[in-house]
Amino acid sequence: MSISASDADDYVTAGELRARYDTFVVDLLGSIAYGELSAFERLAADARHxxxxxxxxxxxxxxxxxxxxxxxxxxxxxxxxMDPELAMAPYQRMVDAFHERTRPADWHESLMKAYVVETITEEFYAAIAEHLDAPTREAIAQVRTSDEQVERLTSMLKKMLAEDPRLSSRLALWGRRLVGEALSQVQHIGAKHSFLVGLRPDATHEQAAAEVTKILRTLTRNHSKRMSLLGLTA
Known part of the structure; x- marks a missing residue:
C-alpha cells in the first residue's frame, strides 16, 4: 500500500504528538517519583523526633x-x-532545594509541613491526572495520603494547638509560608518542563499557564478550608 505525501505528513504529525505526550508523562512521573522518595526520607527523619x-x-x-x-x-x-532514575534526575536539585527552604524548626512545624505540603502536591497531581491515559491516571491515583492519615494529622494538630494556644500565630504563619513555597514549586516545575502543553494537540504554553493558574486557585481554596478546620487563618 502506498502512502501519499499528505498521509505521510499526517503520520509524522501524529508521531510527534505522541512523542510530546510521552515526554510529558515521563516528566510528570519522574517529578512525582522523586517527590515521594524525598517525602519518605523526610517523614522517616521527622518520626525520630x-x-x-x-x-x-x-x-x-x-x-x-x-x-x-x-x-x-x-x-x-x-x-x-523508561529508567526511573533518569526520569527523576532533573527534579532532584529542585525538590531538595524546596525542602531545604522549608526545613521545620521543631516537631510542631514538621507536623504542619506534612499536613500542608502532602495534600497540596497530591491535589495538584490528581488535577493533572484527569487528562491522562487510563494506566497513568490509575498509577497517579495511588499517590494519595489516606483519609485516615489526614484525619489523624488533623486531630494531632488540633490537640497540639488546644494544649498550647501560643502556637496558633506561629503555625498560621508557617502554614502561609509553606503554601506559598509549595505553589511556587508547582509553578516552577510547570514552567521548567511545560506541564500540560502535551495534553492537547493544539495546546500552547499560554494555555498551559492558564490551566496551571486555574489549578493553583483551586489548591489555594482547598488549603484555606483545611487551615480553617484547625482554627487558623490561611
Missing part, C-alpha cells in the same frame, strides 16, 4: 506510604520502558 510513640507511629506509617507511592511511579515508568 516525635514526642510520643503513637506520634512516631503515625509519621512512620506515612513514610511507608510515601515509599509505596514512589514504587508505584517507578513501576509505571518501567512499564513505559
Amino acid at each position: 516525635s514526642p510520643s510513640l503513637s506520634d512516631k507511629a503515625v509519621l512512620g506509617k506515612m513514610a511507608v506510604s510515601e515509599f509505596g507511592h514512589y514504587e508505584a511511579m517507578c513501576a509505571r515508568l518501567e512499564a513505559m520502558g
Whole structure:
C-alpha cells in the first residue's frame, strides 16, 4: 500500500504528538517519583523526633506510604520502558532545594509541613491526572495520603494547638509560608518542563499557564478550608 505525501505528513504529525505526550508523562512521573522518595526520607527523619510513640507511629506509617507511592511511579515508568532514575534526575536539585527552604524548626512545624505540603502536591497531581491515559491516571491515583492519615494529622494538630494556644500565630504563619513555597514549586516545575502543553494537540504554553493558574486557585481554596478546620487563618 502506498502512502501519499499528505498521509505521510499526517503520520509524522501524529508521531510527534505522541512523542510530546510521552515526554510529558515521563516528566510528570519522574517529578512525582522523586517527590515521594524525598517525602519518605523526610517523614522517616521527622518520626525520630516525635514526642510520643503513637506520634512516631503515625509519621512512620506515612513514610511507608510515601515509599509505596514512589514504587508505584517507578513501576509505571518501567512499564513505559523508561529508567526511573533518569526520569527523576532533573527534579532532584529542585525538590531538595524546596525542602531545604522549608526545613521545620521543631516537631510542631514538621507536623504542619506534612499536613500542608502532602495534600497540596497530591491535589495538584490528581488535577493533572484527569487528562491522562487510563494506566497513568490509575498509577497517579495511588499517590494519595489516606483519609485516615489526614484525619489523624488533623486531630494531632488540633490537640497540639488546644494544649498550647501560643502556637496558633506561629503555625498560621508557617502554614502561609509553606503554601506559598509549595505553589511556587508547582509553578516552577510547570514552567521548567511545560506541564500540560502535551495534553492537547493544539495546546500552547499560554494555555498551559492558564490551566496551571486555574489549578493553583483551586489548591489555594482547598488549603484555606483545611487551615480553617484547625482554627487558623490561611
